Amino acid sequence: MTDTADTRSGTISTRLNWLRAGVLGANDGIISTAGLVVGVAGATTARGTILEAGVAGLLAGSLSMAAGEYVSVSSQRDSERAALEVERRELVEEPEAELEELTVLLTERGLSPRLAREAAEQLTERDALRAHARVELGINPDELANPWNAAWASLIAFTVGAMLPLLAIVLPGPSARVPVTVVAVLAALTLCGVVSARLGGAPAGRAVLRNVGGGALAMAVTYAVGTLLGGTG
Template sequence: MTDSSHGEPHHSGLGARLNWLRAAVLGANDGVVSTAGIVVGVAGATDSRTALLTAGLSGLLAGSMSMAAGEYVSVSTQRDSEKAALAMERRELRETPDAELDELAGLLEGKGLSAELAREAAEQLTERDALRAHAEVELGIDPDDLTSPWHAAGASFAAFTAGALLPLLAIVLPPASVRLYITVLSVLAALAMAGWWSARSGAAPVRPAVARNMVGGALAMAVTYGAGALLGAAGV
């Protein structure tokens, strides 16, 4: 007989890892598109390797810091809300334990358990760890595994930087005669891979995701290259 109590945490952990991996891919995707748009735009105005490197590095640093700061603020707000909710649960468990037991039994009954079994499960969970039981069933929070804003910020910074390095290296390393072609092709290939992975990890159709990603990146590069070419021709 299979023990379902052992399968559930494994599935939950796998889902959390897939969510983190999907976020990393999307962060890298942002790094690819934004940095490619910058360096291709500059390439439309000048073939100076110094100018391309300066623009690319500036875009990489600005984008990665912006992503990290935004993720830090977002996760910090979420963590503060979770900690406040846990503090409220502690107070309610201390002040009105019977009402909280009734509430937990009702929540378990709402998940499909019979009234008697829900009551018995609520009593056992409360005896074992009342706060954890309410946090997981009522709030969907693991009190011992709150997301770290520093980890989230670091992951966003690393993912964006990894993605941004591709167009930056592709535009500054090759000879001037082929650097634009190499950059465009490598960016489109990276976007195709990112679209494929995001679709597969989310169990979505692959072709539309890949096509959207590639078309969006190609459009961004075309627009910025056109703007750079116009400015270069105007001598700005």
């Protein structure tokens, strides 16, 4: 029953982490693309130019996020595999020492020494590597980080987020483009802030304020720079 509960808890935690990463990826897509297209809109009213810049930013950003996530998670997976290999070797070479180590770890988690010893022996008989991986290393051998899943998730999340400011800037007429984009982006950032705060168990107000403030500042700066460069061009 303990293994089942641990597996269920690990699965839920993994899903929450992926969901949180997806929200953050979408948030990055919103802010970076909004800053880009608003900056270009400050320099020119040509819809084609704004669209080209936005699409280029979307592709560059999503591919960069995917590549970065792939490299990062691949490194994490390599580290997990290396740690499991070390543990596997130690279990073969020093089984008694590893049993004692597992007993100590279980004792530190609140079990009495006698019960910890019995639990360590039972876990070792069932699957020693799995027991040490979970208790000592905090790794689930069945759910090692997948770099391809991480890369695709980042690419999709960023793209979904980036589509909002891109559509908001090219669909309205020239006079309404920037105001519509600003409103749409700030509303989306508010939603992202609320969701990410709830997933992390943090107060929503502070997260929303940071999110909206950062997005508003990014758009204000890029629009000002775009207007300046457009006026001198």
